[in-house]
Amino acid sequence: MLIQDEALVLRRTPFQESSLVIHFLTKNNGLLSVMAKGVRKSSRKGSDRRGALAGFHSVYLESRSRSLEAMGTLTNVEITTARRNIPATATALAAAQVFLEVAYRFSVAGDSRHEVMHTVESSLDLLDAGAQPLDLLALSLGVLIRGVGYGWQAYECAGCGGSEKLSFFSIRRGQVVCQPCGQPYTQRLVPITNNILKNMQKLAWPPPFGLLCLAEQALLYRIAVSSLVKAGGKILMTDQPFRAVIGHELFTQAGYTPTDIRLS
Numbered sequence: 001m002l003i004q005d006e007a008l009v010l011r012r013t014p015f016q017e018s019s020l021v022i023h024f025l026t027k028n029n030g031l032l033s034v035m036a037k038g039v040r041k042s043s044r045k046g047s048d049r050r051g052a053l054a055g056f057h058s059v060y061l062e063s064r065s066r067s068l069e070a071m072g073t074l075t076n077v078e079i080t081t082a083r084r085n086i087p088a089t090a091t092a093l094a095a096a097q098v099f100l101e102v103a104y105r106f107s108v109a110g111d112s113r114h115e116v117m118h119t120v121e122s123s124l125d126l127l128d129a130g131a132q133p134l135d136l137l138a139l140s141l142g143v144l145i146r147g148v149g150y151g152w153q154a155y156e157c158a159g160c161g162g163s164e165k166l167s168f169f170s171i172r173r174g175q176v177v178c179q180p181c182g183q184p185y186t187q188r189l190v191p192i193t194n195n196i197l198k199n200m201q202k203l204a205w206p207p208p209f210g211l212l213c214l215a216e217q218a219l220l221y222r223i224a225v226s227s228l229v230k231a232g233g234k235i236l237m238t239d240q241p242f243r244a245v246i247g248h249e250l251f252t253q254a255g256y257t258p259t260d261i262r263l264s
């Protein structure tokens, strides 16, 4: 059977001497793994394909397989949207890798999630155009969390159901908590500002850059990553490298302590 789709490369795994298994996020087929034969050879054809499969471009792909279950072989791949600037900036590169990991972690074969694909692609576009990586991740991860089905409850307190003085966020519940309900449990809750609350409620797209101060960006990023870790059951490998290039101090000042993520 023939598959033709729009896609993003999420992962590349070397296979035998000259091939790669490519894990794509596709528009209509969800997560799709395809064998790319000979792309690690130094031939002309190999290097053209290698270019399309490297980096953070959107591509059009064709794959052929004997059956629905069998892994297909890549028969054509062309760049549809090139994003060549991302690898040139360490923070943009680290942020792009967070996006790809989240997309990989929360996608499944055969199940297309258009909001996730759209959010990841337009986030990569923004990174490529020079958007501030931490501001972008802080504003977009919540949209991805909603897209994969773990959306935040940001309007009503997890304790009393009220909508006044919402001042904390509970990672465990994925929900905001009001000041009176949260006061006895501040150790377990993340304090949130009004700015952060507004953003969690709206999840506007395109992202409203420049509204959150750096500390708020760091805190919202922390909330988002912790929520993803809770939803996925394991840490994000790209989180630590991203915080390292941004500077750990910022996250420490914002109260970022990775060990306080409780999976129970």
Ligand SMILES: [Zn+2]
Residues within 6 Å of the ligand: 157, 158, 159, 160, 161, 162, 177, 178, 179, 180, 181, 182
């Ligand atoms: Zn309450």
